[in-house]
Amino acid sequence: MDTIKVVLAGQPNVGKSMLINTMSGSNSLKVGNFSGVTVEKTEVSFHHDSHTLEMVDLPGTYSIGGFTQEEKVAHNYLLNEEYDVIVNVLDSTHLQRNLLLTLELLKLNKKMVLALNMADELKKEGLEIDVKQIEAIVGVPVVLVSANSGEGVEELLHAIHESFDSKRRRSSNIVYSEVFEEEIFELSSFLEAKGFKLRDLSSREIALRILLEDKHLYEEIHTHPIMIELQPRIVAALEHIYTHHETKNMVDIKANEYIAIARGIRMETVKSKKKKELKNRTQKIDAILLNKFIGIPIFLFMMWGLFQLTFEIGSIPMEWIDAAIGAYGDWIGSLIPHDATRSLVVDGIIAGVGAVLLFLPNIIILYIGITLLETTGYMSRVAFLLDGFFHKFGLHGKSFIPLVTGFGCSVPAYMSTRTLKSEKDRLITLFIIGFMSCGAKMPVYVLFVGVFFSPQEAGNILFLIYIAGAFLGLIMAKALRLFVFKGEAEPFVMEMPKYRMPSFSLVWHTVYNKARSYLKKAGTFILAASMLIWFASTYPQQPLFESEFSAKIEAAGDNAVLVKSLENELKLKKLENSYLGQIGKATEPIFEPLGFDWRMTVALETGLAAKEVVVSTLGVLYAIGDEVDEGTVSLQEQLRANISFASAMAFIVFVMIYLPCLAASMVFAKEAGGYKYLAYLFVFTTLTAWILSFITYRVLV
């Protein structure tokens, strides 16, 4: 079976990733309504007709000469990699601007198909495009599609097949400005007369490239004998062009030419049937959401609402899950006669994994919120609103996007900093992403907030924790800007996408995938971690204590109260002398000033692997040390009985600030440019966490 390698190129936010999702009938690529969603090239392959199609999704790029990191990815790929067909995706409602990239891509001389996306919006805006006419001008197949409705997608796939099978692209009918055309004519007639041939280029194409000062072409021909006669002609032609354009800068000249051509194509091919009412809808919404006075309060209110919902709605199924897990544990426990095995299953696996599963509803609500923010187009607005505010902290609005992504998970957040142009802006943003509490920290907060606050307050407190973390991040950004990465935050232009109704299937798939990977993590990583923690807190066995206590218990005889308390004492002794207990005890002095006992200390340490493990560790440690024998007591009640309010708050502060999980730390090191940065991050976050937890504890105690 033939494989066709197709690369999708286009400007940001035109629907490249969504188009691949639609063509392949999957939802594997991340789609969002703001620029810079895709930051890394990603491949998807599927079968169509008798071919395997390998589709490469590139980050959006305004031009091939772009200079941000993710634009370079696109640039390098298009120039240096092997592929068969380029699908240039355009937003058909912004044809003129999008064509600028098309004109550059045409110069690559590859097989190419234009996909004019957003056909549905085009219709709604009352615009009509003469597809055949564009095709005649650019000389490559053009298809009107909608990744959203699926319209034209079959036709596009067909065009890709045809383009792959065809020998060479048709010649284009792009007309340059008069000076250019004159000189193209001169040079090409000369080349023609001399019978000069180069690759499969026509004389006109060669002439054009010479005039556009194409480096590669010059490299190819500069030693050719024809140059003796050609050189003076080129000089004269360029002089002519320079005088007309009043500059010798070919980059500017080319840009001017392309702008003129793109405008010309748009004027010739796009017709407006009615006035653009839809533009007005976006403007109307913006008048409110971008309002100087109420814009930011509206945003804060929405965030507050989200955390209220997280708590209010999240706590309903949480109770059911909790009850179900408890009952399940009791039932399984009664089936297993062997003591150690029962303890492993009930106190290890079920307690550890169960503690994490409990928070699935909260995670789902959080992700619905983030996904809505990303898909409606609101995110770019907030970035714009906060720009001025961010500047006070040495950042700019564009950092907002990685920071919000960080509320979900730090890994993609670190990667999305690639859209920042300046290296310093990027490093500062990388360093503070961890202050945005990720989804995995949510269970820790919800657990502790649920224990120490009334249900009425809980949502507010949760909101406060997130805001405090974010605010702290900003202050740290300022400090980094002042003392480490000195300089000004660079100005930027924020793309304002149209508002779009979030498509149900898009939100569903995103949230479903997040929920599934949370469950998967609980079933694999957390499961393994829980077993490990159970093991490390149950062994080594201590026969000495056991025999000592069994003698005492025997001596206590009928005194049930005494027996009970002796049994509890034994459990605690065993736990404290286990491997984990020893580690906890050894490191306890470091955390003692913060009011943490050794169990909390251990939970923080295991939490370096993943933040959910903080919760599962507490789950296991308290299940093993369970001091009540009438059924299992929930982790919440255990915490309430064992931890003081001040310690709990200091614990929340520590979790809020300290090093992100192992996976995220690795990605951080890669994105920042080395492990030395990870070492800085470790010192930076641990010190900050310790100091602020200390203050919190001392103030509250």
Ligand SMILES: Nc1nc2c(ncn2[C@@H]2O[C@H](COP(=O)(O)OP(=O)(O)OP(=O)(O)O)[C@@H](O)[C@H]2O)c(=O)[nH]1
């Ligand atoms: N109405 C409509 N919306 C679309 C269509 N195609 C994509 N979108 C929306 O346009 C936005 C951008 O889609 P993406 O697929 O993320 O765009 P992209 O080109 O991959 O963007 P980058 O990765 O940032 O370069 C999303 O909100 C999509 O839902 C379409 O045909 N019609």
Ligand SMILES: [Mg+2]
């Ligand atoms: Mg994309």
